[in-house]
Amino acid sequence: MVKALSIGLCLLSVISVAFMQPREISVVEMTVAEGNPAIVATDITEVTEPKTKTMTVVATAYCACSKCCGEWADGITASGVKARANHTIAVDRNVIPLGTRILYNGIEYVAEDTGGAIKGNRIDIYFDSHSEALNWGRRTIEIEVIV
Numbered sequence: 001m002v003k004a005l006s007i008g009l010c011l012l013s014v015i016s017v018a019f020m021q022p023r024e025i026s027v028v029e030m031t032v033a034e035g036n037p038a039i040v041a042t043d044i045t046e047v048t049e050p051k052t053k054t055m056t057v058v059a060t061a062y063c064a065c066s067k068c069c070g071e072w073a074d075g076i077t078a079s080g081v082k083a084r085a086n087h088t089i090a091v092d093r094n095v096i097p098l099g100t101r102i103l104y105n106g107i108e109y110v111a112e113d114t115g116g117a118i119k120g121n122r123i124d125i126y127f128d129s130h131s132e133a134l135n136w137g138r139r140t141i142e143i144e145v146i147v
């Protein structure tokens with residue numbers, strides 16, 4: 001009676017092992033199957049370069065001072081955010097819409113501002129100080145517009 005019970009338990013454990021093994025394998029297979037598309041998607045994101053359009057523009061520079069922005073200068077851009085160096089540029093929104101990202105010299109700028117003199121293929125690059133803006137002067141440059 002006792003022996004029969006132990007054989008029965010033994011059989012039961014063999015059966016449960018037999019059931020366990022395929023389950024464990026299928027869990028591993030599912031993990032791999034679920035992992036692969038994510039890895040592929042990440043690779044695509046990293047490899048894909050942003051689509052850009054080269055544009056030649058005359059670039060001047062400005063800061064938030066009253067000489068650059070008039071008596072009521074407050075450093076707030078046309079899009080409502082505070083101008084930041086190495087980030088903010090002013091554009092003609094009919095040529096480059098506000099919010100457009102632009103690459104120049106390894107820096108990504110955002111078209112956040114406009115200006116009365118900024119018409120056509122013109123941009124105005126924001127600097128923190130008036131001396132830096134003066135130092136930039138007026139240059140014809142090639143920019144990459146992210147499209």
Ligand SMILES: [Zn+2]
Nearest residue numbers: 063065068130
């Ligand atoms: Zn200034």
